[in-house]
Amino acid sequence: MFTHFGLSGPAILNLSSYLSRYSKFPVKISIDLLPQPSLGQVEDTLSSCLKQNGSRHLKNALGSLLPQKMSPVIFDIADLDPRKLVSQVTRGDINLLARTLKGLTVTVTGTRLLNEAIITSGGIDTKEINPSTLESKIIRGLYFAGEVIDVDALTGGYNLQIAFSTGYLSGLSASL
Numbered sequence: 701m702f703t704h705f706g707l708s709g710p711a712i713l714n715l716s717s718y719l720s721r722y723s724k725f726p727v728k729i730s731i732d733l734l735p736q737p738s739l740g741q742v743e744d745t746l747s748s749c750l751k752q753n754g755s756r757h758l759k760n761a762l763g764s765l766l767p768q769k770m771s772p773v774i775f776d777i778a779d780l781d782p783r784k785l786v787s788q789v790t791r792g793d794i795n796l797l798a799r800t801l802k803g804l805t806v807t808v809t810g811t812r813l814l815n816e817a818i819i820t821s822g823g824i825d826t827k828e829i830n831p832s833t834l835e836s837k838i839i840r841g842l843y844f845a846g847e848v849i850d851v852d853a854l855t856g857g858y859n860l861q862i863a864f865s866t867g868y869l870s871g872l873s874a875s876l
Contacts, residue, residue, distance in 0.1 A: 833873035
């Protein structure tokens with residue numbers, strides 16, 4: 701998902717865990733906005749769409765192919781004037797636009813602040829926790845649960861499952 705602050709969504713949330721631990725920012729990500737058709741098929745689709753809109757401006761001719769808020773960004777990245785008349789668009793312009801749609805490069809400069817986090821990484825090292833009770837191996841009577849433990853998982857409810865399961869086990873263990 702493209703947002704006002706950058707990228708989000710399940711794929712980015714999964715990637716952010718890896719990037720936060722193993723990579724240095726900035727990182728370049730290439731996104732194929734049209735993964736199913738080949739580059740040639742995208743060029744053919746663009747050409748066909750432009751032929752049907754010969755007297756319009758480029759930005760208006762591709763309205764059915766590009767989301768309204770995304771088209772200015774795509775034209776800017778492709779270095780194409782959105783006010784260019786379709787009759788002036790060259791085969792090279794079509795190729796450039798198709799390559800931009802098939803390989804949009806975005807630079808990721810970092811993750812969001814902790815107070816905006818959807819998921820987090822880090823916490824108490826699992827080597828310092830008894831896995832059967834979730835009691836601290838260092839401080840007796842101290843139990844851990846959820847994201848305070850250094851575990852995270854792919855999106856799709858796994859982090860919630862970790863929170864629920866560790867919360868149950870640590871609560872049960874503390875009550876004994």
